[in-house]
Amino acid sequence: MKFRYTKSVPKNNDNATAEILKAAANPKVISFGGGLPAPELFPVEEMKTAADKVFDKYGKVVLQYSEAIGYSKLRKQIIDLMKERKVEVKLDNVGIVTGSQQAIDLIARMLLNPGDVVITEDPTYLAAIDVFNSYGANIVGVSMDDDGMKTDDLEKLVKKYPEAKFIYTIPNFQNPTGRTMTEYRRKKLVKIAKDAEIPVVEDDPYGAIRYAGNYVPPLKHFDRDGGVIYLSSFSKILAPGLRMGWIVADKSFMNKFVMLKQNADLHTDNLTQYIVSQFLIDVDIKKHIKDITHVYEHRANLMVKQIDKYFPQNVNHSNPEGGMFIWVEVPGVGDTNELFKACIRNNVAFVPGSSFFAGDIKPGTFRLNFSNMNDDQIKEGIKRMGKSIAEILSDNKY
Ligand SMILES: Cc1ncc(COP(=O)(O)O)c(C=O)c1O
Structure with a gap:
């Protein structure tokens, strides 16, 4: 064939x-x-204990279909995790995804037509490049230095490509460079994006794993008009095989995102969502x-x-x-x-x-x-x- x-x-x-x-x-x-x-x-042991509890308490519920936006108790727990990251959000703003990779794919599907411009750090996460290419994007890279994406260069690029669909950035311990964007540049990036009316996709799977330097709040912390879509994940802080990540975004964006998520996989594995939620009750995640x-x-x-x-x-x-x-x-x-x-x-x-x-x-x-x-x-x-x-x-x- x-x-x-x-x-x-x-x-x-x-x-x-x-x-x-x-x-x-x-x-x-x-x-x-x-x-x-x-x-x-x-x-492993703590996960096993959590899984046993979930089967005992919620066996019939977790083996059933569920809501595309995700388990509400886990979403509430994520609100608390986000508070620690200096981001105040409501339940409507939080969705569970099958790894943050799924969110990258769905956002690209929502925003990219062939030929559309996406602005990224150069270099950037290779699986994001693959996703954007699969939707026919024209990926435009912004150079970096030890302080992260060079926002002066971004400013010029945004003028050159005013129709860019979004800016994709990994501000903390970037993949592949390990570099972290300074607070000054984060604020500047958010302002440039807001003035140009270009959304920002902030990908933050590594931010919680900081062992040196001072904490810098996410771009989402500086976002006042809902232009920043924030992604994070349990892959690096718990285990990647769980395929459990989350998205925090403006409510109107979330409504559309959830529709596409439903098309993709109906919902993220219900059993695993309950296990992660139970784990967060049982274990001091910090x-x-x-x-x-x-x-x-x-x-x-x-x-x-x-x-x-x-x-x-x-x-x-x-x-x-x-x-x-x-x-x-x-x-x-x-x-x-x-x-x-x-x-x-x-x-x-x-x-x-x-x-x-x-x-x-x-x-x-x-x-x-x-x-x-x-x-x-x-x-x-x-x-x-x-x-x-x-x-x-x-x-x-x-
Ligand atoms: C920058 C970045 N974003 C997203 C992902 C995907 O993470 P997840 O396992 O949550 O899908 C990775 C995984 O390595 C990553 O490095």
Whole structure:
């Protein structure tokens, strides 16, 4: 059968990212590739207890169909989580999604016609790039520095593309760079977007995992007219296999969002929503986040120390204050897909920078994940990468 696919389906089956992750899945390979949390930190026993309670108390309810907007008790608990993040919201503003990835997809479906402009940080989250491309978007990147998206450049772009459909940003411990946007730039971004009447999609799966620096409120905190759509998730603070995230948005936007959500999957898994809600009653989530943050802080510091020891002296790397990623630039290395091949020969993996750029690819760049590997793996893996970088640099000389 010859299927007549829509434009959403990529023309060829080349999926560079999947190939990279496949190569990294070899058990001999130390992988800094995926954005995976540490499985040893998953609260398995507590989840099991919560699940037992849910089956005992609500067995017949949780196995039934439910509302597309999500379980109201869990949404109320999210109102409390949002209060801690300095965002005051009402129940109508909160919806449960099947991972924040689903919200990214549904928002793109709601706002993008082929050829529409989306403004993002450059580099940005690769699965968001894939989603926006699948709706035929024209992705326009804004350059970044250590303070996050350069809002002066954003201001110029917004003038050039006044019809842009939305600005997509990850202000905290950005994927892939690990960088955090300053408060000054957050306020400025919200103002630029408001003046230009362009909505902002604020993607914040990592914000709760802060181990250094001072807390900076989300863009949503500075939003007075409902232009900021805020997304977050239980994936990084509890477990990604739950597929449980949330959206906070203006009520009129939420009404339409929920209609599309219903088309997509009727509702997020009811059983899991109840289990997460029960878990939040039983367990001190703040303490749990503190515990995982502590481990990630240690791993991030260790990785930075090893980079400074084994990578060339002129290396540039981000110094994340939280989250799971370090962004590295090694001058002279060129295409980091070549470095990737050398690293695989030495049984270590990462994600080349090319996967994350909507615009021009910056040579010598790549993303390292530190949350999923233990101390020995970080020490040995960075040493192997240092060796691979030296091989590439000496090849490039000739
Ligand atoms: C920036 C960003 N947004 C969204 C997601 C998707 O998260 P979820 O598991 O909630 O779908 C990820 C996952 O890595 C991410 O890094």
